[in-house]
Amino acid sequence: MINLVITDDHKILRQGIIKLLKNLGDYNILAELNDGEELLRNFGTLKEKADLFILDHSLPKKSGIEILTELQSILNEEKFLILTQNDSVNIKSQFYKLGARGFLSKTCTGEELKEAIEQIINTGYFNLQENIKMLRKNDPDFSPIFFLSKKELELIKWICCEEEYTYEQIASKMNISIKTVDYYRNNLFEKFNISSKTGLVLLSHKHKLTPPFL
Template sequence: MIRIVIADDHTIMREGLKRILDGAPDIDIVGEAIDGFEVLGHVRQGGFDLLLLDLSMPGRSGVDLIRQIKSEAPKLAILILTMHEEEQYAVRAIRAGAQGYLTKESAGTQLVGAIRKVASGRPYISAEVAEQLVLNIMMPNESLLHKQLSDREFEVFSLLVAGKSITEIANNLHLSVKTVSTHKTRIMQKMGMSSLSEMVQYAVAHRLLSPFKT
């Protein structure tokens, strides 16, 4: 039996996932979480095999949360279930320790298969994201400025272009306002940009706009 915890801040999404997974005789949902704090609570309590994790939840989330989970429970399998089809999110999540990456557009049968595969110790990437990875490899000459950013800088960048203020980002990522401002300055320097509007235009052009929540 594969014991899983579902982490998503949308009730309707969690309920939908439970209905899909109820039909799988080898999967048992043993817990739910609506933010990073509750996720870490489940991790510290233990008693499950796989975490089905949304990348964009209130408070601590994303790559930072994955790294924290892996530092406390290195053997716990993590399958990302997200709206992000962009390969850059998948690459960073997997580098941080996630074993699988699936978009919310995927069919229920694909989700069940992904859970079984990741729980068995094998990696899984959805077809949509795999296609993005292949396209990236086929266009090696394209200058992707955001790839120069560290994981933390990319997270701050994603929140900035999503319309979050410096203070909101600081609260979301549990950083000081000064630290976030420093990250913003470094991001703009690395990307050769002088305004937020340039960053937003770049994000739109490269499909990096992110539906982060507060």
């Protein structure tokens, strides 16, 4: 079961999303919220159980960007899918820098919504490569480093150690399974179009991500 929190100021839209999801899979709606301030007040409790937050970009009182900005100090791998009617590259770039995992039009179909949710839950992002290409082309300040999660950055740190740890040793250092290490590694390979440990070391060197390159 996937636990969802939906924040949108239009009750009809919220109810429509919930109805769609009930017919599409094993989804549980933890909460449906009316505005950003309500989400901010309840985020500390909701994040303990939520697998994904579905967030409207244009909300009264606080916009989606303002909400994610205020949450920066306490975010820890929580996933946000942004609903928007604005296809601006600048808006998408701002959201990605703040940790958003994907975007959908408010006029999306149920199958598109399901695909976005499943991709984010299973791979971390929705339409990742397509959006990286779009942002590289249109945003001169864009860097795929925006897409690095804290766990992926930690994995790169251990890979870059002079001790040259194996993936099994890194799994022990990170207190996770080797399967989870493989998951983070494969995500990194896909995001940055690389295919080896050496490629990850070169990535860290190029962007000064971890010791000894800081």
